[in-house]
Amino acid sequence: MIHKDKNAREKIRREEEEHGVPMFRGFKDHKIEKLGKGFEETDQLEELKRQPSPDDDTVFCDDGTTPITEDLFTEAEYNAEEAERSGYSNYSYWGSTLRVFLKKKISVILLVFLVVLLLFTFVQPLLPNQKDPLKIHTTVVTDSQGFSKEENLRNVQPNKEFWFGTNSIGQDLWSRIWRGTRTSLFIGLCVAITNNIIGIVLGSIWGYARKMDWLFTEIYNLFDNIPYTILRMLLLYIMRPSLKTMIFVMCLTGWIGMSKYIRNQILIYRDREYNLASRCLGTPSLRIILKNILPQLVSVIMLQTALAIPDAIGSEVFLTYIGLGLPISLPSLGNLINEGRKVMLVPSQRYQLIFPVIVVAAITISFYALGNAFADASDPRNHR
Amino acid sequence: MITMFLVLSIVFMLMRLLPTDTYFGGRSDTMSDTIKENILKQLGLFDPWYVQLGNFWKNLLFHGDLGESIVIQQGVKCVDLIIPKAKWSFQFGAIAMVFQMLIGYSMGVLMARWKGKFFDSAGNLYILLINALPQAVYFLFIQLYLSKVLGLPMFFERYNLASRILPILCLSLGGIASNAMWMRRYMVDQMNLDYIRLARAKGMTSSQVAFRHVMRNAFIPMAQSLPTTLLFTISGSLYVESLFSIPGMGGLLITSIQRQDNTMVQAMVLLYSAISVIGLLLGDIMMMVCDPRISLVKKGGSR
Numbered sequence: 001m002i003h004k005d006k007n008a009r010e011k012i013r014r015e016e017e018e019h020g021v022p023m024f025r026g027f028k029d030h031k032i033e034k035l036g037k038g039f040e041e042t043d044q045l046e047e048l049k050r051q052p053s054p055d056d057d058t059v060f061c062d063d064g065t066t067p068i069t070e071d072l073f074t075e076a077e078y079n080a081e082e083a084e085r086s087g088y089s090n091y092s093y094w095g096s097t098l099r100v101f102l103k104k105k106i107s108v109i110l111l112v113f114l115v116v117l118l119l120f121t122f123v124q125p126l127l128p129n130q131k132d133p134l135k136i137h138t139t140v141v142t143d144s145q146g147f148s149k150e151e152n153l154r155n156v157q158p159n160k161e162f163w164f165g166t167n168s169i170g171q172d173l174w175s176r177i178w179r180g181t182r183t184s185l186f187i188g189l190c191v192a193i194t195n196n197i198i199g200i201v202l203g204s205i206w207g208y209a210r211k212m213d214w215l216f217t218e219i220y221n222l223f224d225n226i227p228y229t230i231l232r233m234l235l236l237y238i239m240r241p242s243l244k245t246m247i248f249v250m251c252l253t254g255w256i257g258m259s260k261y262i263r264n265q266i267l268i269y270r271d272r273e274y275n276l277a278s279r280c281l282g283t284p285s286l287r288i289i290l291k292n293i294l295p296q297l298v299s300v301i302m303l304q305t306a307l308a309i310p311d312a313i314g315s316e317v318f319l320t321y322i323g324l325g326l327p328i329s330l331p332s333l334g335n336l337i338n339e340g341r342k343v344m345l346v347p348s349q350r351y352q353l354i355f356p357v358i359v360v361a362a363i364t365i366s367f368y369a370l371g372n373a374f375a376d377a378s379d380p381r382n383h384r
Numbered sequence: 385m386i387t388m389f390l391v392l393s394i395v396f397m398l399m400r401l402l403p404t405d406t407y408f409g410g411r412s413d414t415m416s417d418t419i420k421e422n423i424l425k426q427l428g429l430f431d432p433w434y435v436q437l438g439n440f441w442k443n444l445l446f447h448g449d450l451g452e453s454i455v456i457q458q459g460v461k462c463v464d465l466i467i468p469k470a471k472w473s474f475q476f477g478a479i480a481m482v483f484q485m486l487i488g489y490s491m492g493v494l495m496a497r498w499k500g501k502f503f504d505s506a507g508n509l510y511i512l513l514i515n516a517l518p519q520a521v522y523f524l525f526i527q528l529y530l531s532k533v534l535g536l537p538m539f540f541e542r543y544n545l546a547s548r549i550l551p552i553l554c555l556s557l558g559g560i561a562s563n564a565m566w567m568r569r570y571m572v573d574q575m576n577l578d579y580i581r582l583a584r585a586k587g588m589t590s591s592q593v594a595f596r597h598v599m600r601n602a603f604i605p606m607a608q609s610l611p612t613t614l615l616f617t618i619s620g621s622l623y624v625e626s627l628f629s630i631p632g633m634g635g636l637l638i639t640s641i642q643r644q645d646n647t648m649v650q651a652m653v654l655l656y657s658a659i660s661v662i663g664l665l666l667g668d669i670m671m672m673v674c675d676p677r678i679s680l681v682k683k684g685g686s687r
Contacts, residue, residue, distance in 0.1 A: 061460070165607070180428065218387075221387050222390060222391060224385060224664075225387055225388070225391050225657060225660055225661045225664065226391055226395070226653075226656075226657045226660065227616075227656055227657075227660050229622065230653055230656045230657065232638075233641065233653075234395065234398060234399075234649070234653050235398070237649060238398055238399070238401050238639055310516055310518070313518060314517075314518030314519065314520070315518075317518045317520045317521075318518070318519065318520060318622075318623065321520055322622065322626070322638045322641060322642070323642040324639055324641065337520060337524075338523075341524060342523070344528060350528070353524065353528075357521050357524070357525075358522055360517075360518060361517055361521055364516045364517055364518060365512070365513070365516040365517065367516075368512065368514070368515060368516035369512065372512075
């Protein structure tokens with residue numbers, strides 16, 4: 001077999017020499033070449049072994065002739081950076097997360113969609129020919145007696161001028177929707193960020209400091225025993241709805257879930273061996289929490305953040321529905337849906353309900369799906 | 385018990401923060417200051433807070449009294465207003481709960497059984513949609529379009545059984561999704577555990593394993609949430625009831641808020657909180673009964 005192939009190799013080599021260019025070589029040839037090399041090396045090794053060693057104590061270098069003595073070595077200086085690098089691998093957490101995340105086409109599409117939507121809500125008022133969301137549009141009509149008077153453009157169907165039509169008092173629905181989206185997203189982001197910060201900080205203390213546990217547990221019980229919706233409603237009822245109180249109320253009840261989750265996770269990780277070792281070496285608690293424990297929870301935190309936004313938008317819609325929403329002068333998606341709901345029994349005016357609903361649905365679904373996709377991607381078990 | 389006392393007291397105190405204007409039920413413009421003061425005095429709002437709180441607890445404990453409605457039906461005891469409404473809510477809620485459990489859990493089991501197949505992805509899509517969309521959105525669409533497609537009435541009518549279908553559907557949708565999601569996750573997780581592998585190795589069929597081992601374990605967390613869910617059916621879904629104009633408690637709360645009936649809001653919020661506290665307590669007891677491994681006695685921690 002080998003002989004035959006060797007002949008073939010010889011043939012190829014000859015041809016190469018004739019043409020001056022390397023010819024195509026198959027994988028098989030390459031393998032055989034390697035194998036042959038291996039055989040040659042073993043031959044050499046056996047030859048080496050056959051050589052009688054001059055002295056049993058001396059160790060030889062690779063070439064088998066130079067004896068290894070102490071003057072060949074120099075003392076290395078201690079270098080903390082180098083020492084740390086010994087455990088280095090080129091695995092990058094965020095790199096891998098991004099790679100896994102980008103693998104799914106649908107999540108990339110959703111991400112692009114959300115970014116474009118976000119940008120557009122900010123860019124929209126700056127575009128030319130945009131209407132003021134609060135301005136009541138009027139038109140001059142001539143009545144039967146020939147007098148001309150101003151009349152509000154109420155419930156105008158979507159047309160060239162009013163892309164999404166107008167609402168029941170004659171405001172432009174297109175610009176109202178974008179203003180509303182901005183308000184709702186602002187509420188969502190504020191609530192998500194605040195909840196995360198409070199939740200993580202308090203959750204870490206709750207989980208890590210054993211002596212504080214009872215106090216936090218009692219506070220948790222207190223908050224958890226009142227249903228969130230009821231508490232939100234009660235507080236908004238007392239404080240009168242506005243943008244600030246809305247955000248405040250949602251934050252007041254929202255951090256609880258997050259901090260409980262963080263607490264449970266910290267309880268799981270805090271007594272693991274590696275943390276015990278860190279504690280024995282005198283690592284301060286803050287560093288253990290920040291460097292040893294919290295990175296394990298990145299995926300969950302990201303998921304919670306992403307879910308908090310649709311949740312805030314949803315509860316804003318709900319609170320508006322029950323009459324505790326933002327004032328009508330400040331358009332929000334909840335307001336718009338509520339306005340649309342009032343006229344939904346008239347089929348020709350349903351566009352007032354359907355347009356805001358589509359926007360809400362698009363935003364919440366993409367945030368939800370993106371959050372899940374990102375949580376999957378940031379779980380190191382999925383990095384392969 | 386202490387938590388319940390604290391919760392109710394805090395809610396009561398929060399209600400005291402309301403401006404006194406709201407106690408006249410929108411008639412404050414037509415009243416003179418002396419009449420206003422008289423009303424407030426009658427309601428005991430000028431007493432120091434601890435006297436008010438004491439009176440409140442005394443009335444609640446010894447007379448079962450939560451005060452009188454101001455706007456909705458003037459002078460009628462809140463409890464008398466609430467109880468007939470609660471019956472409706474309970475009726476709807478209980479039926480919806482049965483659906484939630486039956487459909488939700490069987491859906492979860494089936495999804496786990498055909499994991500990664502068509503049924504699983506369809507179920508996941510359903511769960512995603514239900515979780516991601518605000519309730520308002522899909523309820524409105526069900527009310528608007530499904531009623532037309534199926535030819536069902538849009539609003540609740542007392543003597544028309546068909547008008548109950550859509551509210552019950554709305555009430556069950558969310559629960560079905562969360563039950564199915566939970567059951568699927570649980571089944572998938574458990575299937576990889578050693579004791580299931582042992583059972584399989586013994587030669588049990590997968591349906592036997594599912595019913596005798598996994599389901600029995602799955603029942604434990606379910607038992608915990610059961611009393612809360614059952615009790616909360618009394619309070620009804622805020623949304624569905626007012627959307628379909630069912631004369632239930634959820635709708636009543638929203639009406640009270642919209643018409644600023646302070647004592648009604650107070651009574652109902654107190655009731656909701658009490659329900660939730662009792663539900664959690666019962667849930668813990670149920671769980672302890674179902675699972676001998678769990679005890680509510682304190683155990684020593686690792687540090």
